[in-house]
Amino acid sequence: MNVMSLRWFGVKSRVLMPMRVAWREWREEDAPIFAYVIKLLIASLMAMWISLFFELDQPRTAMMTVAIVMQMHSGMVFAKSFYRMLGTTIGIMISMLIIALFVQERILFLLCMAIWIGICTAGSMLFRNHQSYAFVLAGYTLCIVGLPATLHPEQTFYIGVTRISEIMIGLICATLVSDLLFPKRMWGVMINTMRKRFNDFSDMLLSTAKVGASTQSVLPKFIADIFSLENIQASASMENDKSRLYSQRFNLMNKEFLQVSTSYHAFNQLQMRLHNADTSTVRALLDSIFIQLVRAVSMDGRSARSEDEALQIERQLNLFRQMFVDRVSVAKAQLPLGMADYERLNFDTGIELLNRLSQELHAYTRRYASFTSHETQKDLQSVAEQSVKLVTQFDPLLVALAGIRGALTLASLATVWILSDWGSGIEAITIGVVTSTLFATAPSPRNTILKFMGGAVLGTILGYICNFHLLIYAQGFWMLALAISPAIVFAGYLTTKPSTAPIGAATFIVFMMHLGFNSTFSANPVTFVNDAIADLLAVLMSLLMYGLIDLSTSRWSRLRIAKALRQLVIKCCMDKPSISRTELENRARDLVQRAGSIQRTGEDADQMVIQWLLSLLEIGHAIIDLRENIQGLEDPVLVLPMNSVFQSVAKLYASPGISNRNLAIKAIDQAMLAIDEELASLALEYARRRQLMLMLHFIRSALLDDDSVLVTSEQHMLEVA
Amino acid sequence: MPREVAVFDALVPTLLFAFVLAGLLTLIIDWLLARFRIYPHIWYPALLRLSIFICMFAGIGLWIY
Numbered sequence: 001m002n003v004m005s006l007r008w009f010g011v012k013s014r015v016l017m018p019m020r021v022a023w024r025e026w027r028e029e030d031a032p033i034f035a036y037v038i039k040l041l042i043a044s045l046m047a048m049w050i051s052l053f054f055e056l057d058q059p060r061t062a063m064m065t066v067a068i069v070m071q072m073h074s075g076m077v078f079a080k081s082f083y084r085m086l087g088t089t090i091g092i093m094i095s096m097l098i099i100a101l102f103v104q105e106r107i108l109f110l111l112c113m114a115i116w117i118g119i120c121t122a123g124s125m126l127f128r129n130h131q132s133y134a135f136v137l138a139g140y141t142l143c144i145v146g147l148p149a150t151l152h153p154e155q156t157f158y159i160g161v162t163r164i165s166e167i168m169i170g171l172i173c174a175t176l177v178s179d180l181l182f183p184k185r186m187w188g189v190m191i192n193t194m195r196k197r198f199n200d201f202s203d204m205l206l207s208t209a210k211v212g213a214s215t216q217s218v219l220p221k222f223i224a225d226i227f228s229l230e231n232i233q234a235s236a237s238m239e240n241d242k243s244r245l246y247s248q249r250f251n252l253m254n255k256e257f258l259q260v261s262t263s264y265h266a267f268n269q270l271q272m273r274l275h276n277a278d279t280s281t282v283r284a285l286l287d288s289i290f291i292q293l294v295r296a297v298s299m300d301g302r303s304a305r306s307e308d309e310a311l312q313i314e315r316q317l318n319l320f321r322q323m324f325v326d327r328v329s330v331a332k333a334q335l336p337l338g339m340a341d342y343e344r345l346n347f348d349t350g351i352e353l354l355n356r357l358s359q360e361l362h363a364y365t366r367r368y369a370s371f372t373s374h375e376t377q378k379d380l381q382s383v384a385e386q387s388v389k390l391v392t393q394f395d396p397l398l399v400a401l402a403g404i405r406g407a408l409t410l411a412s413l414a415t416v417w418i419l420s421d422w423g424s425g426i427e428a429i430t431i432g433v434v435t436s437t438l439f440a441t442a443p444s445p446r447n448t449i450l451k452f453m454g455g456a457v458l459g460t461i462l463g464y465i466c467n468f469h470l471l472i473y474a475q476g477f478w479m480l481a482l483a484i485s486p487a488i489v490f491a492g493y494l495t496t497k498p499s500t501a502p503i504g505a506a507t508f509i510v511f512m513m514h515l516g517f518n519s520t521f522s523a524n525p526v527t528f529v530n531d532a533i534a535d536l537l538a539v540l541m542s543l544l545m546y547g548l549i550d551l552s553t554s555r556w557s558r559l560r561i562a563k564a565l566r567q568l569v570i571k572c573c574m575d576k577p578s579i580s581r582t583e584l585e586n587r588a589r590d591l592v593q594r595a596g597s598i599q600r601t602g603e604d605a606d607q608m609v610i611q612w613l614l615s616l617l618e619i620g621h622a623i624i625d626l627r628e629n630i631q632g633l634e635d636p637v638l639v640l641p642m643n644s645v646f647q648s649v650a651k652l653y654a655s656p657g658i659s660n661r662n663l664a665i666k667a668i669d670q671a672m673l674a675i676d677e678e679l680a681s682l683a684l685e686y687a688r689r690r691q692l693m694l695m696l697h698f699i700r701s702a703l704l705d706d707d708s709v710l711v712t713s714e715q716h717m718l719e720v721a
Numbered sequence: 722m723p724r725e726v727a728v729f730d731a732l733v734p735t736l737l738f739a740f741v742l743a744g745l746l747t748l749i750i751d752w753l754l755a756r757f758r759i760y761p762h763i764w765y766p767a768l769l770r771l772s773i774f775i776c777m778f779a780g781i782g783l784w785i786y
Contacts, residue, residue, distance in 0.1 A: 074767075157731070176771065179767040179770075179771075180767050180768060180771065
């Protein structure tokens, strides 16, 4: 008996334990993919069955819709479906209008179409994720509905209604299946990302406190995290259960995190500068306080793993903040007596930054710790009141160029169509416009479109096999389903991995477009091959267009983004009243996000954009602080030098270079002198004067930094010129 | 009740409006359920939502026909 049980135990530990681990791994990693593919298959077949049942013209449109909106998480499906419906409806309405106006005059008709597509592409550049998708759809639906209707204008209404019915069927099937069958909620993803971000940030604090490394390389990652979390949240709010209730709180937390990370960056820059200069006491004292702060953020040398632990960290931070003043006075006592003024200022600036950092960190931790806990409705309302206003910032020229690119693709393909009387012209124009507008917002459209082309070839091959070797044997619904399922499963599997997702999408679209049946079998090899060639030509055309008007990877567009960032600093200096800190952060973030530089930190030009972003955040904050502090001051002795500081900094950002930098530093020196002399008249209270001095000193030391992009960019400019 | 309604001279089935109306009603109920935190007590919220929608749609449909 004993031996038996021992042996059993051995078997258990040898065989069962690894199996359990393997099972858990499978359930976490492979099962969602498996479930997704099954969901996709069921939803497409359901859409096909319903369309066939209602005898709609093109069941494939419904199936294609399913394939396009289907995603891993239910919330994403809802969001995408909603915007797809919106975009299609608007597109159909516009195509009816244009057909009613211009159907006899093909040139005018195509011209109008090109303009509309241009407007929509530009719109898609202005908005983010699913909203931008709605714009793209409103544009290319015109091709799908409007172009076939030119051949039979009397059928326009019928085509439009059928198209929208098919799309609605597809959307309903996709949302139903993804909501009912193994639903996977964005809420969980959101919470996990949030936890991971908190952990990563405190880990980074821990490691930089130990080694004293620079944050230049990690900070962009955190900013990118903010974007991705915002995207997740935008979809999650479409799910009903919790996400919507928490969305306000969530936005606030995101904002607070951005503040924490930029404050930390400012402090870290100061540390680095002190490291380079020879001011060991100041640096050591600041470091010791910083390490205490870091200790308050960690638990036994590691980061918090859960919200409960975060709550404890919040208490530790609170304690740290209570003792902060004492610690500072202790540290101050250790400063050597005969210390130079600027060193003392260095120390004070460091303390000020640490104070701000700890304050913001405390607020952020508190919000994070209480995020999932139940709060009363009253709290939620108070959160709603301080809601975050979203601002958008973009470069009009880049947006306009994207619009022109979409319009040009249409115009050139349409010209070929008219001149050569091309049989598959409509097909070519549709695919060309779809590809040249859909990927306009991708971080690197060229690569995406190359993958898309590979997928189109795959889809054509699959379509050929399916149309001419399987469908001809298919009788009845189930045989039909059997004939098309392998391709759906294959393409669906491809879309689950980010690297092959464009391939999968293209396989789907091309396969579905060529699917040769409506209520009867209707594939024709000659049309099939003609259409397949047209597809490839169209994709090539849009590849050419992306190459000609390259907005995301060219150096020129990067320089424009950098210039727009600098323009923001000038705005900070010159605008009356000055823009708020949050607004500055949001605008800067929006610009860099659109440029996609954060996803491609490897390249030099993108590095430059990020350098400018960091420089902007650093100086911009200080300037805004200064302007807030001198508000209401009338004394010309102070106001004039301060204004000259703002002007000279604005000038420096308008044309960066050593001479302008020296001018700015000179202006700052004069302002500091003026504040010092002002001491006698006592128009300023002590705290305010100190604040002004510290911020001026901070800007001054940031400008003095010889590694700063303000100095190094001069060479960049020369290279380009 | 008429089975078809003329919208800009295009005949649209009344059921389409019933569908939209049922959808709106479901959204309102759904908002209420979320607002008063009833969802945590429900085993499968998505199924409940679907059922509410079907009840609404069927109810309005029966009223029309």
